[in-house]
């Protein structure tokens with residue numbers, strides 16, 4: 506829903522259009538400006554905050570899911586453990602992504618943990634959508650016990666069941682929170698961080 510701010514008294518109106526008149530100071534709609542989604546930050550404040558937000562550390566992962574017998578996966582950095590008792594993690598997935606659609610339908614996903622050798626996988630799963638190509642046509646995988654795809658040569662993985670009451674609508678993305686129902690480190694490797702990926706991508 507759009508938000509409109511009265512430039513005279515700062516009253517905020519929510520709706521597709523500004524109000525006929527401000528209920529606080531009675532000025533007309535011409536005295537309302539749309540509130541940008543900048544959360545009240547000035548351009549400079551936003552620029553500075555964005556610089557700081559880039560200093561948050563992340564890893565890089567391939568999130569897989571399955572629905573209706575079809576598998577798909579995408580790259581995500583927004584994966585984090587929330588609790589250890591029970592083992593519970595959260596991921597942030599754009600609503601437009603096919604992976605989000607599959608997770609919503611099936612309630613399961615895998616987290617394939619990438620290593621510093623996996624730049625090609627980031628390109629393959631992060632820069633094209635399953636809406637257009639079958640990303641697993643050329644990538645060997647197995648199905649985990651939840652039915653979510655695990656890369657055959659995976660370094661380490663988790664399998665997760667989404668807790669339905671804990672799926673949060675955060676605007677452009679879903680925040681899926683789920684219980685870890687399986688996982689294993691399969692081989693030697695150095696986990697890829699987002700910072701390492703950004704400094705070494707070709």
Ligand SMILES: Cc1cc2nc3c(=O)[nH]c(=O)nc-3n(C[C@H](O)[C@H](O)[C@H](O)COP(=O)(O)O)c2cc1C
Nearest residue numbers: 579580581582583598599602603604631633634635
């Ligand atoms: C380095 C990197 C990090 C990404 N992180 C996320 C993320 O955390 N959440 C998300 O929804 N998309 C993220 N993406 C974008 C998706 O991987 C991308 O949109 C993908 O094509 C979606 O595929 P799908 O439509 O087949 O699910 C990231 C992409 C890259 C390259």
